[in-house]
Amino acid sequence: MFWYRNLIKLSTPIKSKTPITKNLLQASLSHFSTANQPPASAQAQPSGLGPTKPHDKPRVVVLGSGWAGCRLMKGLDPKLYDIVCVSPRNHMVFTPLLASTCVGTLEFRSVAEPIARIQPSISSAPGSYFFLANSTAVDTENHEVHCETVTDGTDTLDPWKFKISYDKLVIASGAQASTFGIHGVKEHAIFLREVHHAQEIRRKLLLNLMLSDVPGLPEEEKRRLLHCVVVGGGPTGVEFSGELSDFIRRDVHERTLIAGFPNSAWKLEDLLEILLANEILSSFDDRLRRYAIKHLTKSGVRLVRGIVKDVKPENLVLTDGSEVPYGLLVWSTGVGPSPFVNSLGLPKSPGGRIGVDEWLRVPTVQDVFSIGDCSGFLESTGKPVLPALAQVAERQGKYLAKLLNKICKDGGGHANGAKDMNLGDPFEYKHLGSMATVGRFKALVDLRQSKEAKGISLAGFVSWFIWRSAYLTRVVSWRNRFYVAINWLTTFVFGRDISRI
Amino acid sequence: MFWYRNLIKLSTPIKSKTPITKNLLQASLSHFSTANQPPASAQAQPSGLGPTKPHDKPRVVVLGSGWAGCRLMKGLDPKLYDIVCVSPRNHMVFTPLLASTCVGTLEFRSVAEPIARIQPSISSAPGSYFFLANSTAVDTENHEVHCETVTDGTDTLDPWKFKISYDKLVIASGAQASTFGIHGVKEHAIFLREVHHAQEIRRKLLLNLMLSDVPGLPEEEKRRLLHCVVVGGGPTGVEFSGELSDFIRRDVHERTLIAGFPNSAWKLEDLLEILLANEILSSFDDRLRRYAIKHLTKSGVRLVRGIVKDVKPENLVLTDGSEVPYGLLVWSTGVGPSPFVNSLGLPKSPGGRIGVDEWLRVPTVQDVFSIGDCSGFLESTGKPVLPALAQVAERQGKYLAKLLNKICKDGGGHANGAKDMNLGDPFEYKHLGSMATVGRFKALVDLRQSKEAKGISLAGFVSWFIWRSAYLTRVVSWRNRFYVAINWLTTFVFGRDISRI
The missing domain is CATH 3.50.50.100 (FAD/NAD(P)-binding domain)
Structure with missing residues (x-):
């Protein structure tokens, strides 16, 4: 209520303010170089x-x-x-x-x-x-x-x-996300780097699932709508694919797909695809990568080699000339x-x-x-x-x-104040290892300092448990740690929420 | 995993499907009148x-x-x-x-x-x-x-x-929300009826609060940005105002306003305004309404009488010709x-x-x-x-x-099947009372069946407690009941979240 008390004080004429508030205000305002200038000039020249x-x-x-x-x-x-x-x-x-x-x-x-x-x-x-x-x-x-x-x-x-x-x-x-100058990526693909990207992916995914259920849509169009393509095989792409496969298998009801594909021999592999320009999870060791490939394939994720040449509103064009129709395109090929x-x-x-x-x-x-x-x-x-x-x-x-x-x-805080100062130890980076989840209850943990070094590398349920615990303790605030734990708990008990808000 | 098993079955040729799945599919598909039509005609004529x-x-x-x-x-x-x-x-x-x-x-x-x-x-x-x-x-x-x-x-x-x-x-x-044919309402005001309305209000509110902190904005423009106007004094408008006042007083930090209004005797009343065409909370009894007015005023909500004539991008024009600048305009004047x-x-x-x-x-x-x-x-x-x-x-x-x-x-489920059926008791409506919260720990509860009837009417902390409990037990699923309780708890412990996502 400190602030409210302050407000009460401010609402009385300015002269009656307590010295503390006044000092606060003055200290704060002395930085505003335009504090006393008239509004017009404040907009005319940068302040x-x-x-x-x-x-x-x-x-x-x-x-x-x-x-x-x-x-x-x-x-x-x-x-x-x-x-x-x-x-x-x-x-x-x-x-x-x-x-x-x-x-x-x-x-x-x-x-x-x-x-x-x-x-x-x-x-x-x-x-x-x-x-x-x-x-x-x-x-x-x-x-x-x-x-x-x-x-x-x-x-x-x-x-x-x-x-x-x-x-x-x-x-x-x-x-920023790399597009390699490929035409159409920014317009049609969704990156996965900000919360609003995740929101956009969620809204589009649920929309496509629901629209595929509405009568009057040709089957080919249904296939396209339900086809999710992830370009890039790094941890982000793999984790998203694992989550998506799990979501579709457990939370989206069977009926969507049965009704959607009445005349075809329909497979989950037709739904999820990771398009790889080179190796999947290239920073992990070969054993873990084989495990990831096996587990993703088992979960219904199709791993395809290919290099994108052009992105059109409804399909990708690859360098070999083939076209890949998509309903949702997630682009996760690293940053530049x-x-x-x-x-x-x-x-x-x-x-x-x-x-x-x-x-x-x-x-x-x-x-x-x-x-x-x-x-x-x-x-x-x-x-x-x-x-x-x-x-x-x-x-x-x-x-x-x-x-x-x-x-x-040491007295060098101000501008040009640390010119010849001894800065002490330089920055040294020691790699603590890599982690990636590949779906429900499964993750990879590679605790080696480099690909060549020796050390622990794990895959499976124990890794998944380590992965969850490690992240949970690193989420910054207690509030978010609490919410992440609660979210995981409710997802486990009630399943994921499918309302499109 | 029922669905996944189904998928596996579906991925084998269609003839090998189990009878149960087949029946399910047939039952489902017999309703699709265009199931066997070619895609082109399916789009050409409504199916x-x-x-x-x-x-x-x-x-x-x-x-x-x-x-x-x-x-x-x-x-x-x-x-x-x-x-x-x-x-x-x-x-x-x-x-x-x-x-x-x-x-x-x-x-x-x-x-x-x-x-x-x-x-x-x-x-x-x-x-x-x-x-x-x-x-x-x-x-x-x-x-x-x-x-x-x-x-x-x-x-x-x-x-x-x-x-x-x-x-x-x-x-x-x-x-749908009534605009009374007033020009500009749909373009510039936000209703409060859907989740996306609430999301829009939140994003705009946080944007305005943050922009008011950036140097170079004239003071008049800051005043406008921070001025939230709610048109309509029904439960929605009052509850929103109460929540907003509480948010600003407890969760938005003092600095925004102190820095934002360096030269003025700033009051919370300059920030929040409910514009009323007639009485506030007209369905509640006079005692409760007086309580609401007193509590809202104390919380820094200014109640103003006025009728809107025109809504411009930055201000409202009232029928008396005066102009009310706003940064956020919430329109909640009932439905038609x-x-x-x-x-x-x-x-x-x-x-x-x-x-x-x-x-x-x-x-x-x-x-x-x-x-x-x-x-x-x-x-x-x-x-x-x-x-x-x-x-x-x-x-x-x-x-x-x-x-x-x-x-x-009784056998009348099909079309034209219930023509002369005895339908039993007609629908009778018995009003259970009205509730509205007017800010932190305070609510009104009116358990009378009509304004003229006798019965219980309460205001204050007990009402607030009844209000919360009543809603908590009426939220439909256990999952959401659980989440509402958790949300209330974390808001109480950690305060509200201010990230603009």
């Missing part, structure tokens, strides 16, 4: 947060709210820094569980963690902010980020631009650099990512760091570019939070 | 379900999946009837709890009940179906309903038409007949609803019944048109299910 003063807390600006950015913000000490996050979404997506939400095993909200729950100071400390915006450019000379706000969903506001000065900048804006990262005039690592040194700094400029899928070690470091995995991003976020806290404690 | 044969089970066609239709389907005996439901949504919305979902007190899925969970035979019995479609016309001469399928969400299919023959038809397609009901050539009750007799039959034609918000007693019955309430619809559905079961048992 924002001006440079911090030497006696202010230094400001860390974080671009992005994925694994890397959120783990960083969680670890930053709000007593040392003001934290400003710029991202087009106000939550982190717990990506390893996203595939489960498409078919209703988990609720969408259970895999979305609001940033304010990860780092509470972002919504309470004066000088710390979350801005719903995209970053458009970085002016490293002037220590400024240029941003443009996101206004999708309102028809009365055009996006507007603003600038934020930083003392330390962390670029953690992530990568985003246009924002491409546009930055910073050194690049192999693969076009932002190049960083051993301390995750961009070495050519002052006070700019980069972590997560958008960054990679420069060739000069002699280290390989790390894979685009949640565990890499998370470990980098954790490391950089510690490093930034140390820099501030 | 569908032909008339039932004398030795088949008679078919009840239910138009709509609201309180009335779903309660009816729940009560119908699937051993007596084949049940076919035609509706643009595959679930029932538990409307009394819908307002709570807008601010995240409850999850959207907790208030949506799939029809297949209400009446399992609809997805398993051969001859029973759910069709995702709108009904466009009723041919009472030929006992046929004309339908058109809903294909929003797929860009590769145009809607197509089909016909369904009925033995008994129940029109339970509901009403839908275009479908208006188009039917059936007798009408006062208010333009489908006219029914004491047994909820449309008296001028054979085998047509109507229940819920779309129907009303004919003037000739001497009974008043019942209010558009969930409890009326539910009671009518329950009554009609019993009546139809009785008709079938």
